[in-house]
Structure formats: C-alpha cells, structure tokens
Amino acid sequence: MSAALDIFCPFDAVGMNNQEIRHGFFLRYVLDPARPHGFGAECLRAFMWSAAEATQDDPDGSLKALDVHLMNLDDAIVDREYKSIDLLVQIPSEKVIIAIELKIDAMEHSGQLRRYRRIIRDEYSVSKGWRQLFLFLTKRGDLPSEEDGKGWRSLPLDNVVDALDRVATKGSGQPEARMMLHAYVAMLRRRHLNDQRMEDLARKLWREHGEALDYLISRKPDLSSDVMQFLADRHKDIADRLSGSLKTMIEPEHSAKNELRFGFADWDSIPGMLEGTGWNPSKRLILFMVKREPKSGSFRLQVYLGPGPRERRQALFDSLKAVGARVDGKWGIQESWRQLVVKDIPAPVDDEFVEGFAEKLQAEMQNFLHSFFALYDTAMKRLVEVVT
Known part of the structure; x- marks a missing residue:
C-alpha cells in the first residue's frame, strides 16, 4: 500500500x-x-x-x-x-x-x-x-x-x-x-477529482490504522471539523430524521472527508436515476450533500445532478423545469456536474458548542429540503407516470 x-x-x-x-x-x-x-x-x-x-x-x-x-x-x-x-x-x-x-x-x-x-x-x-x-x-x-x-x-x-x-x-x-x-x-x-483507487486506499488505511489516525485528528483543534465529524458519526440517524420530516425515504450515501451525502431512495424507480457514473456506489444521479469548506469552516447545503448519460440527466432536468421547481442558475445541465439548489451556512463562532451547532445545522438541512422538495418529488413522479 x-x-x-x-x-x-x-x-x-x-x-x-x-x-x-x-x-x-x-x-x-x-x-x-x-x-x-x-x-x-x-x-x-x-x-x-x-x-x-x-x-x-x-x-x-x-x-x-x-x-x-x-x-x-x-x-x-x-x-x-x-x-x-x-x-x-x-x-x-x-x-x-x-x-x-x-x-x-x-x-x-x-x-x-x-x-x-x-x-x-x-x-x-x-x-x-x-x-x-x-x-x-x-x-x-x-x-x-x-x-x-x-x-x-x-x-x-x-x-x-x-x-x-x-x-x-x-x-x-x-x-x-x-x-x-x-x-x-x-x-x-x-x-481533487474522483479517484476510486485512492478512495479504496484511504478506506484500507482507516481500517488498519484507524486508532492512530483518530488520535492525530483529535489533536488538531477545529470546531467546524468537529461538527462535520459529529454529523458523520450520526449519518444514518440524520437520514432517518430527514426521512421522517419529509415523509420520504432518505438514505446515507458513501461520503468524503468534508462531504456528507444523502440519496432519495423513493426516486430509484425513475428511469435512468441509477445510471450515474464515477460518483457514488449507489449510482444515483441526484444527491443531497452537506459540504464543509476547510479554510473558512463554513458549510454549504447542495443538491447535485451528477455525471451520467446525458439523455437521462436532461430528462430529469427538463422535468424539474416543467413543474416550476427551483433550479438555481439560468444554464442547462452541463457535461458532468450540475448544482441544482444551494444554501450557504456561516461557520460556527468560537464560543459555540459542537452539539449545539450540529443541531442548528440539521434544522437548516430540514428547512432547506422542505423549501423545494415537494415540487422535486412531483417532477420525479411525473417521469414515472410518463413511462407507465
């Protein structure tokens, strides 16, 4: 290795x-x-x-x-x-x-x-x-x-x-x-880009040397990093909480160091949804992400349309536009990545506690998803109806 x-x-x-x-x-x-x-x-x-x-x-x-x-x-x-x-x-x-x-x-x-x-x-x-x-x-x-x-x-x-x-x-x-x-x-x-071989090596390092790596990380004081780790440790619990709030099935996805990812399981039956490439094991084309910016310590809530067959990505994008769903930016799907919805969250201040800020961030996640999910869900179900 x-x-x-x-x-x-x-x-x-x-x-x-x-x-x-x-x-x-x-x-x-x-x-x-x-x-x-x-x-x-x-x-x-x-x-x-x-x-x-x-x-x-x-x-x-x-x-x-x-x-x-x-x-x-x-x-x-x-x-x-x-x-x-x-x-x-x-x-x-x-x-x-x-x-x-x-x-x-x-x-x-x-x-x-x-x-x-x-x-x-x-x-x-x-x-x-x-x-x-x-x-x-x-x-x-x-x-x-x-x-x-x-x-x-x-x-x-x-x-x-x-x-x-x-x-x-x-x-x-x-x-x-x-x-x-x-x-x-x-x-x-x-x-900086997707490299599955390096991802596999990183997972192997964590399996073999997890305690030593945990020790090193614990010696680097960083409040926003601690918040990210707190959320990562509760990845499934957060997915369950979001599922209950939105009344839909949200599942934890394979995540990166400064990214926590979630998938919308109820959309898996949509034609082409599971044809994503080079991004995540589930192959879902649309994911919700919480991203931490290492330098500033701020957070960004994002929904992405990831890489995959262009015709599939275009159909998802067109359906969102057809029902008037929120899509930030005036351009189309691009060739690989298309950020659909975004919201920035300022970094925690020095006197905040990890648990308190993490709870506030989870509330922001719920409010963010509720702000657009109904129309997104309508757009996805519309695609299933067209096929059937």
Whole structure:
C-alpha cells in the first residue's frame, strides 16, 4: 500500500495541491502563448473549448466552440491577480476578455464576484466592442452565489483537466513542459477529482490504522471539523430524521472527508436515476450533500445532478423545469456536474458548542429540503407516470 501512495509529484512537493495562488501561477504560465513551454496557444485554446462546452446550454453564453476554433490566440495576454482577479485572459485581436475565479477548496468571499465583474465591465466595456466571459472554476461546477454571481458561468474542474490532458498526450510542447503538465493533471485527478483507487486506499488505511489516525485528528483543534465529524458519526440517524420530516425515504450515501451525502431512495424507480457514473456506489444521479469548506469552516447545503448519460440527466432536468421547481442558475445541465439548489451556512463562532451547532445545522438541512422538495418529488413522479 505504501508503494501505491509513494508517487513523486513536484506539485505535492511544494505544497501546491490546496494552494489556489500556486494553481493560479501554473495555469497562468501554461495558458500564456508567449511563455517558453512550447505549447503555443494550445493550452489556452483547450481551456476555452472546455469553457464553451461547459456553458453550451447557457442561453446567455458568449463563447461557442466554433468561435474558439476560429480565434487567433497568439497575442493573448494572461495576467494573474489583476485587481485581485485570479486569472484574466485578454485577447486583443479578438476583443475577448475572460475573467476566471478559481476555487479549489474555498468558497467565494462576500461581494468579490460582483466587484470583479464591475471592474471588467468598466475597463473592457461592451460598448467598445469587447466580448466578456466570467468563469467560476470549481471542483464540480458549483454555482456562484445568486446575489453576487450574476453573469458568472460555472466551469467544473474536470472539464479543464480533460482538456489539458488532451494537450499533454498529443506530444506537443517541450518535453519538460509536457512532463510537468502530465504531473499537474495527475495531481488534480488524484487530489481533487474522483479517484476510486485512492478512495479504496484511504478506506484500507482507516481500517488498519484507524486508532492512530483518530488520535492525530483529535489533536488538531477545529470546531467546524468537529461538527462535520459529529454529523458523520450520526449519518444514518440524520437520514432517518430527514426521512421522517419529509415523509420520504432518505438514505446515507458513501461520503468524503468534508462531504456528507444523502440519496432519495423513493426516486430509484425513475428511469435512468441509477445510471450515474464515477460518483457514488449507489449510482444515483441526484444527491443531497452537506459540504464543509476547510479554510473558512463554513458549510454549504447542495443538491447535485451528477455525471451520467446525458439523455437521462436532461430528462430529469427538463422535468424539474416543467413543474416550476427551483433550479438555481439560468444554464442547462452541463457535461458532468450540475448544482441544482444551494444554501450557504456561516461557520460556527468560537464560543459555540459542537452539539449545539450540529443541531442548528440539521434544522437548516430540514428547512432547506422542505423549501423545494415537494415540487422535486412531483417532477420525479411525473417521469414515472410518463413511462407507465
């Protein structure tokens, strides 16, 4: 098992895997056609294709795959931290400006997206012929906040990883640069995207060394982490409580360190519901999740439409829209992840108790689910009726 974890990675060596600033440095370098990596504009074009693919269902989307194919990107300028914007891509010859906000394990800060959007609209105005694109790059294409994220488009990290991987495997670029790009893609998949082999190794480590790992975790004071562990220890009890409150069967799902997942068992008979891929053992396409943000300690309640056959995902999404169910964001299902409903919960304050905050969070979970579940249930049952 040690050999399986004994993988040299230059990005892990410099502590980059969870450092958004360092991700920004590397992405700026490979996306910039003027840098001496030998890729030219290939990485930037691949990135823009991934953005066009992710936003293809967005009625307000301003970037299409054909546009990207025909663009001259050789004069592109890529800046990092321009007026605090993580990445800014300027293509003067095409009059295109792209603002990118990168969130690996963090959530957006209050007002930042609105502020960045105002900067771009003032400095690269549509009236002067500029086409503007605002991309919110996260692990699973999380939606930006409704209040501050107007105009921002959700871009899942796996779309970008797949695009860069295609560039790395083509054999273009300088050998050293190609090796680094391969290592970067591998690190992202290993650390941030679904990797079943690593999940299996983690479970084996917990089985064999659970006491030692528990001891180490117990020595790291973190109130929100303690709350998450408290909830995880009561995963089934919480599912039972939610089931009773909603009068439907909710089951605990395989979860991750900072994610607690639940499935809606009464929807399993819906055509295609159990055809999800690469996400959870139950293969359910729709899950409810409680996510902890490690840096801020805040929590996010989310309902996700996960990866699976596009026609199945589209049918579920269309049924929700048809009955007027709440679906946050104005775009379609995207290629893999679609966050359907979201609510942010501030981090516990220092003088709160674990049990008290956990109880408050469970009450928030119930209220959150009650706010949309009736119409979601109607939409799901409607699909069963159509088939029968």
